[in-house]
Amino acid sequence: MEEQKFTINKDENSQTFTFGNPPAELILDLGEKLGPITLAYETWGKLNEQNSNAILIVHALSGDSHAAGADGWWENLIGPGKGIDTDKYFVICSNVIGGCRGSTGPSSMNPKTGEPYGTDFPIITIGDMVNAQKRLIDRFGIEKLVSVIGGSMGGMQVLQWMVAYPDTIRSAIPIATTLKHTPQQIAFNEVSRQAIMADPDWKNGHYYGSAVPAKGLAVARMIGHITYMSDASMAEKFGRRLRPDKEPFKFSAEFEVEGYLHYRGDNFVKRFDANSYLYITKAIDYFNLLNGNKKLASIFAGLKAKVLVISFKSDWLYPTYQSQEIVKACKLSGVDTTYCEINSTYGHDSFLLETEQETQLIKHFLNTVSNGHNGGKQ
């Protein structure tokens, strides 16, 4: 039996779970072994005696386990009496492997060398992220989750749960996501990676202990932010207004939109690891539930979970037609599926911002799941 560390840091609500010590490493989708693995996670609410009231929240590219509570990335949606009601449900949010927010990733120590992995870290997939999360869910003794919920890359993890562990979930809510990454989506990620790798401080990924590739990562994040907003939301937020405090330099940020992008780029560098950005975007690009010439009708064959698919009208990074393809795949498999497009101007960011409408949709949907199985009642 392998050793598993399961620690709870009560002060910060941030916890870690370590598993997969050699020789019981996680075998990754591309064949390599990874272990030991630490997953950072947070929980809210109380797991009932039947272990039947748990909901798993999964996060997007730059997210982390801090979904709820002060400054949580979905704090308006998760909490007592909220859309995902922590008085009723035990809510777990797990960080992903490959990341840099407490879970094992390229900045973690490589047990074989005693140095950070850097680019010796193996390539991971969305499937690997979900396989690691499954170990966490098992550790809690949860046989069936009430739901698994996430947007963007979180939505891909939700879809992966539907495919890899259909019997472990009673429902699923994939938001603003896609069955497979398209060339345009790959292209934006690739340019971001190129920006990072063009930074001489990147040093083929072995920069830990010296300067980080800050300029490259900032450019990558700026590209991301453009794709997260919409033409309309940018026009509304910034117009062509000039910054009052413009620096006296020819190519400085003059327009407010430029200042905003710089701010976002610079701030990101303080909290995110450039190598994690490479690995996670690559995992996203590999995501394709239709690979191996799989038919749309067979992806979710046999799935008994209820599904709620949500997309946003102004989201051009993960456009509505991609959510409709998920719905079609579900319907072709006879899955009980509800679909809603929210009429928002916030672009892809809508999944983080339109929490009022998401609250209504998710609350009612979870009620139907709980009522059907009597699972949410304590």
Added chain:
Amino acid sequence: MEEQKFTINKDENSQTFTFGNPPAELILDLGEKLGPITLAYETWGKLNEQNSNAILIVHALSGDSHAAGADGWWENLIGPGKGIDTDKYFVICSNVIGGCRGSTGPSSMNPKTGEPYGTDFPIITIGDMVNAQKRLIDRFGIEKLVSVIGGSMGGMQVLQWMVAYPDTIRSAIPIATTLKHTPQQIAFNEVSRQAIMADPDWKNGHYYGSAVPAKGLAVARMIGHITYMSDASMAEKFGRRLRPDKEPFKFSAEFEVEGYLHYRGDNFVKRFDANSYLYITKAIDYFNLLNGNKKLASIFAGLKAKVLVISFKSDWLYPTYQSQEIVKACKLSGVDTTYCEINSTYGHDSFLLETEQETQLIKHFLNTVSNGHNGGKQ
């Protein structure tokens, strides 16, 4: 009287016009003086005796004066018997100032120092580009152009001609363009500039004689290419196909779309100057015919030229609504305006690729202009 050099290189069809020697420099929109100025241009067809059959073609961000002939960027549209018929019209295509394709720009010699300008080159605007072109048209003795035609940044120059020299044009064809650059458009340009300036080889713009900021410029170009295509055209061209000749490196270009972007980025570096990319994108970002709180109805007041506005359905960089705003501004001023949206999937690149449909539209439009004034007949 200032000295003007007017040279013709018969072998390559590439010609230059030099003017604005001190103290007769061009006074730029932002107040600085620039001179001497060389404009590279090419011509096709023959100027008639009345100098009344000339058409000016203006190019986009990375374009040059080589619009027609072998490998010309609009070779399918311009030539004997083509949409812009060089048997009938004398066609001039002028490069822009700030560029690096034969015209005065940041890589040109600064007469004050004897060194390349670098970032000592003054900030230029679309208005400055057009003012320089006007000098070229004057030098030919052309009082009225049959038309001025261009797409993207070329379209901005067309709009600027309509505003600055309304009596010099009998018609205008702005294609896939906008009255003012929006925050989203500025954002893409700004991230491109940041990628260039993050390259340590940029050296604040004074890199001539040493290594050029190749990696930064390649990233900038890759960002551009994503915005020039569409989700649909990328899906059609690349799908999720993998490259057969993938390098054995973790973050190498595996997907065909990645290989394409690398190829485009690397090739661009061989023919374009990074500083010109900074200056020209900045000129584009400054473009705003509505500045100074100008009303839509007053932009083109008094314009007697006929106008044909063309946009493309899948162009998300310069979306159709922006062309419709141009049409609205024209109509509000009583300008004789025709509008057509071409149903293409090529995205912004459509203006370079949909030459068959453009041929029909432009040929008929130019006929109505010529017939009205008897100018195209020789």
